[in-house]
Amino acid sequence: MSIPAIEVRNLVKRYARVTALDGVSLRIEPGEFFGLLGPNGAGKTTLISIVAGLTRATSGQVVVNGHDVQSDYRMARRCLGVVPQELVFDPFFSVRETLRIQSGYFGLRQNDDWIDEVMANLDLTAKADANMRSLSGGMKRRVLVAQALVHRPPVIVLDEPTAGVDVELRQGLWQFVRRLNRDGHTIVLTTHYLEEAQQMCSRIAMLKAGRIVAMAPTRELLARLAGVQLSLKLGGPMPPQLAPRLVEQSDDRVVLKVAHPADVESVLAAFREAGCPIEDIEVGHADLEDVFLQVMSDEPPRRAA
Amino acid sequence: MSRVEHDALAHAAQLTALPTRAELAASWVGFRTLLYKEVLRFWKVAFQTIAAPVLTGVLYLLVFGHVLDQRVEVFAGVRYSAFLVPGLVMMSLLQNAFANSSSSLIQSKIMGNLVFVLLPPLSHLEFFAAYMLSSVLRAIVVGLGVFAVTAWIALPPVQAPVWILVFGLLGAALLGVLGIIAGIVSDKFDQLAAFQNFIIMPATFLSGVFYSVHSLSPFWRALSRLNPFFYMIDGFRYGFFAHADVDPWQSLAVVAASLLLAAVIAVRMLARGYKLRG
Numbered sequence: 001m002s003i004p005a006i007e008v009r010n011l012v013k014r015y016a017r018v019t020a021l022d023g024v025s026l027r028i029e030p031g032e033f034f035g036l037l038g039p040n041g042a043g044k045t046t047l048i049s050i051v052a053g054l055t056r057a058t059s060g061q062v063v064v065n066g067h068d069v070q071s072d073y074r075m076a077r078r079c080l081g082v083v084p085q086e087l088v089f090d091p092f093f094s095v096r097e098t099l100r101i102q103s104g105y106f107g108l109r110q111n112d113d114w115i116d117e118v119m120a121n122l123d124l125t126a127k128a129d130a131n132m133r134s135l136s137g138g139m140k141r142r143v144l145v146a147q148a149l150v151h152r153p154p155v156i157v158l159d160e161p162t163a164g165v166d167v168e169l170r171q172g173l174w175q176f177v178r179r180l181n182r183d184g185h186t187i188v189l190t191t192h193y194l195e196e197a198q199q200m201c202s203r204i205a206m207l208k209a210g211r212i213v214a215m216a217p218t219r220e221l222l223a224r225l226a227g228v229q230l231s232l233k234l235g236g237p238m239p240p241q242l243a244p245r246l247v248e249q250s251d252d253r254v255v256l257k258v259a260h261p262a263d264v265e266s267v268l269a270a271f272r273e274a275g276c277p278i279e280d281i282e283v284g285h286a287d288l289e290d291v292f293l294q295v296m297s298d299e300p301p302r303r304a305a
Numbered sequence: 306m307s308r309v310e311h312d313a314l315a316h317a318a319q320l321t322a323l324p325t326r327a328e329l330a331a332s333w334v335g336f337r338t339l340l341y342k343e344v345l346r347f348w349k350v351a352f353q354t355i356a357a358p359v360l361t362g363v364l365y366l367l368v369f370g371h372v373l374d375q376r377v378e379v380f381a382g383v384r385y386s387a388f389l390v391p392g393l394v395m396m397s398l399l400q401n402a403f404a405n406s407s408s409s410l411i412q413s414k415i416m417g418n419l420v421f422v423l424l425p426p427l428s429h430l431e432f433f434a435a436y437m438l439s440s441v442l443r444a445i446v447v448g449l450g451v452f453a454v455t456a457w458i459a460l461p462p463v464q465a466p467v468w469i470l471v472f473g474l475l476g477a478a479l480l481g482v483l484g485i486i487a488g489i490v491s492d493k494f495d496q497l498a499a500f501q502n503f504i505i506m507p508a509t510f511l512s513g514v515f516y517s518v519h520s521l522s523p524f525w526r527a528l529s530r531l532n533p534f535f536y537m538i539d540g541f542r543y544g545f546f547a548h549a550d551v552d553p554w555q556s557l558a559v560v561a562a563s564l565l566l567a568a569v570i571a572v573r574m575l576a577r578g579y580k581l582r583g
Contacts (some may be wrong), residue, residue: 054423055583074426082424088417092346104338105425147421 002106003066005155005186011060013046013210020046023208028188028203032214033181035201036190037292042207044190045085048159050080051188061070064155078106081153085160085190089132089140095119096128098143099150106151110116118146121176123169131149140145145173155186163194166230174200198288206295214295221291228258229284230267235277239270247290257290278281336431339422343439347405354401355446362451363396366390366458369515373490379517380548386434386459388546391469392514393455395541398448399559400535402480402485404507405440410488411497414581423582429575433485433568440481441474448473461545468553469544475560480505484566489581508534518550533563 006028013021028034038044049055051062053069053076061068067075090098096115103111118126122142127135132143140162147165148156158177178200181187191197194267197204198218205215214221233253236244243266248255256262264283271278340353347354351418370386413419422432463469483505491497514536529535530551540556543549549556575581 049583050423053582054420056578074428077424077426080424082420084417086417086421088419088420090413090421092349093342097345101338101342102425104341105335105422105427107332107334107426109334151425259359269458 002030004028004063005032005065006188007061007063008047008051009061009063011047011050011062012058013043013055019210021050021060024207024210026061026113026205026212026215028186030106030186031181031184033187033200033202034189035204036188036207037194037204037288038190039296043210044207045159046210047190047207048082048190051157052080053077054256054281078151081148081151081156083145083148083156083161085138087140087144087164087165089143091133094129094131095124095135095143096144098132103150110149111150113210114152115146115150118149121179122146122209123172129210138165141165142169142173145176149180149187153185155188156180160192161183161189162191162196170196177211188234191243194288194292204288206292208215208296213228213298214291218288222285222288228261228264229290230256230258230264231282231284232256232271232278233280234271235279236274237276239274239276242267242270287299317549320408329386335425335427337432339427339435340438343405343409343435345444346409347439347443354405354443355450358397358401358447358456359450363420363454363458365393366455370459375404379520383461383546384459387461389451389515390455390459390461391542391545392538394448394452395473395476395538396509396512396514397451398444399480399509399537400505401447401478403446403484403501405435405443406481406486406500407486407491407497407498407500408484409436409439410485411491411494414488414492416431429572432575433482433572436485437478437481437568440484441477444481445473445476463545464547465544467544468540472537472541472544472553474558475557475564476541478534479537479560479564482564482571485571486567486574489571489579492580508532509538511535512538513550514538514559533559536560558575 004027006026007028008024011021011024012019023049024043032276036044036047046055050057051064051069053073056070062076063069064076065079067073067079071217078111093101096119099115099119103109103115116125119128122145124139124146127139132140135143141164141230145158145161148158156177161173165173168292174196177187177189177244178228187200189197189201201218203215205212207213229247231253238254242256245256245258246254256267258267268278341560360425364384366389373385379385379388413422487497487500492498500577511529513529518529518535518539522528536551536559538554539549540550540553540560543553543556573579
């Protein structure tokens with residue numbers, strides 16, 4: 001078995017009054033595109049901060065490419081490129097200076113060829129000599145991504161990289177990240193956009209109140225939990241006993257959630273018994289959002305420390 | 306593992322031409338880059354970080370010199386303005402060493418860009434040395450600036466330049482380290498301002514920059530001797546006049562011990578990630 005890109009063993013992080021992480025274990029293989037999902041406050045950023053060495057765990061262990069993030073932090077950090085969630089920048093420097101300095105921190109001099117390539121891929125070339133202060137929010141976000149990539153890290157962690165970013169950048173960014181993943185880089189992504197996670201990630205872990213409540217390949221997760229959605233055009237009022245299944249209702253259509261294909265029969269029977277004619281029917285699979293909502297509603301609430 | 310995966314990994318290994326652990330430790334590139342960045346930071350705003358304190362130093366000399374030149378003689382045969390110059394140089398040097406590391410850290414903390422130095426494989430010793438040395442550099446530039454300008458007005462003699470160098474460097478290093486500690490401990494600008502206004506300023510002003518402690522009452526004289534800043538100023542001044550309130554070796558011992566203590570505290574804070582790595 002290969003050395004995992006990231007291995008997290010029984011990670012606990014307690015603050016004075018809150019348990020941010022409550023025994024998280026996971027293993028991300030090299031080359032994976034891994035998604036970390038969860039509502040605000042679930043512990044995603046805490047987990048990433050511990051992986052990146054920005055926060056210390058209360059107990060447990062994190063190993064990046066075989067290097068413990070505490071005892072062998074130099075090697076662990078060298079293997080890791082992190083795009084922080086907050087839109088931070090150093091107002092004293094230009095884009096190129098920022099990227100050269102960041103390269104130097106990782107022990108790299110004469111890194112301009114790669115810096116140019118990263119800037120070109122992120123459409124930053126025209127702004128290379130602009131001061132960071134003068135850049136728009138989207139441009140600053142691109143620089144953050146570029147900073148995380150200056151040392152060509154084998155493992156790239158993106159903490160909500162597309163929050164507040166326009167469509168153009170989002171697409172350009174994903175194209176670039178996909179290419180990095182194809183080239184062998186491991187990608188770990190947290191995002192609020194579940195559609196993105198569904199499209200990009202081969203495997204997903206869902207965090208809630210500091211615990212992993214679901215972890216599986218994306219396809220499996222969708223198949224296992226999502227079930228079937230029925231979109232119906234009705235000729236009369238919907239029978240009230242079906243209300244719990246209701247996902248969406250518009251003027252002439254209702255969307256119903258059905259956990260197993262076998263249950264479709266009973267739904268249709270309910271309409272027949274109520275004398276409500278069905279004028280049109282579409283069957284579809286639910287998306288990650290439905291899975292997410294289902295998983296999040298299943299689990300018990302956050303425990304206080 | 307599939308062949309495609311294997312090829313991809315091999316490709317990634319080629320892509321990742323990163324220095325090894327030994328190379329990282331030996332190359333000093335990380336440390337040198339952080340030092341360069343810290344120097345560039347104050348250099349880019351030199352009007353505020355260098356020109357302004359030089360002007361302040363000159364204003365002190367002009368005002369105090371004008372008022373006191375005819376009335377006060379601290380050392381026999383030395384004009385008050387000439388007596389004042391070394392003290393002013395040292396005061397500017399100390400205050401700017403403190404301001405450099407402390408304001409750099411607090412700004413980075415508040416702006417959030419401290420992550421850029423917390424994410425890379427920089428050791429806490431590299432971090433410490435880079436912030437301290439950049440403070441020493443700024444302090445020397447400001448000190449030389451104040452001296453160059455004030456020397457036009459009143460040139461003190463230079464009797465023992467080695468002492469000037471020793472106390473200038475040690476004093477700047479000590480205040481640079483105190484600035485690191487203050488920058489780490491403070492969460493807000495006003496907390497840092499409290500350090501500056503309620504500790505550093507009184508300690509420098511009451512250290513004998515403007516007077517000799519021999520002119521003080523026994524109580525204040527005894528109190529001054531508890532102030533490490535007094536020894537820095539006194540030792541520094543000895544380098545100019547070969548005359549001091551206490552033996553320069555004693556001053557050296559106090560200053561060196563203070564620097565060692567402050568350095569141990571700062572390095573331990575950095576090693577533990579106190580207030581920097583939650």
